[in-house]
Amino acid sequence: MAGIDYISKIPNNVDLTSNRRLQRALEDWQPKFLEWWQDMGPDGFQARETYLRTATSVDAQGWAQFGYVKMPDYRWGIFLADPEPDRRIAFGDYKGQPAWQDIPGEHRGALRRLIVTQGDTEPASVEQQRHLGRTCPSLYDLRNLFQVNVEEGRHLWAMVYLLQAYFGRDGREEAEQLLQRRSGDRDKPRILGAFNERTPDWLAYFMFTFFTDRDGKYQLASLAESGFDPLSRTCRFMLTEEAHHMFVGETGVGRVVQRACEIMREHKTDDVRKHGGIDLPMLQRYLNFHYSVSLDLFGSEVSTNAANFYTAGLKGRFEETKKDDDHQLKSATYPVIALNGDAFAKRDEPALPSLNERLRDDYVVDCDRGVQRWNQVIKRHGIDVELTLPHRAFHRAIGAFAGLRVSPDGRVVSQADWEARRAEWLPTPEDEAYVASLMKPVVEPGKFAGWIAPPARGINGQPVDFEYVRLG
């Protein structure tokens, strides 16, 4: 078991005290991080005690400890999953060689770019979510929001550790810039599109944690395969935290679906809004939006970068080591969906440049599983509606389908058709205004806003009406 040094200013299991130079660099960065957290982290509530879990070791059993913490006192630290003895690079040109414990010089730039791109998403989501606490639907949800926020803060620490420990001066500069970019800022935006979108309300938040945090899961899982062992171990531990974020998204949307169904049954009506709920057609529009912007995060269908990252052993496939092929893919092909005339069809492409698309495919399957679980809720209420993932070419801004006008069911449509039906397919200003009108804080323990059902159970075995955040 890898215990964590909690005595140090920066909790860690990387023996920071024996590396004075690195320790000083991180201690120098720490107050800047805290300053960023105060400026851009959750608005309000910083002085409130919140029932949070904190990592205390990285083994499967004991890593989470629950207790009341004020967010600025959360022990952000550096935790790597235990090393695998004699770990070998599992793919690419270096397949079979010992995993690197240091940066291979010729891949330094590419690795830095991968780490910075991942690192940039972590503070971005905290910034996107910073005003949500003010309109929480319950203390339970407020606590979950803050848990996600502090963990995204820790994921930033995880990437900054790699930058500072392995990249010298330019790593330190990148670490500074991670605190200087701002989500949605016109002059210094975050790197990736979805992380510059607004998360104005809790429905958007639940969709974000379901769809966009799930992109994170797939990116982290393929970086966890990296031949650069410190990156692999860092990402493996981050994935254990990420699971909770997707739980928040899946159960959050699921509870909104459930509440809509309850209203429909109770009042024998489809007019859910009349009774303060979020109707299923609007939910579908939010889903369409968040799914499509999250698909963009995987990048172009054909990408030499993706091929190079793989061949160089830097970024693998999802569950690389479970796959049964040569793990080099030089002559392999992969079916990629493309527009052929005015229809979409699969076409075999060289496997290496198609790796983004392959990861996107894994992601799509995973998203669909969650959507089917929401549909089970609808079915249980005897309601004949199904939520669906829109076609992957719908509303895309990156890759082969960018700029095409495609309906959610996968037909290429004219610009005029698109304009005419946009309001059926994507959230409208009226939708957003309606959802905004529902965003009234509910902070009495055990009480929930009228648009969302209570969860099936509380956190860490606590009752649903537990005082998850002490506001008194």
Ligand SMILES: [Fe+2]
């Ligand atoms: Fe994260």
Ligand SMILES: [Fe+2]
């Ligand atoms: Fe996350």
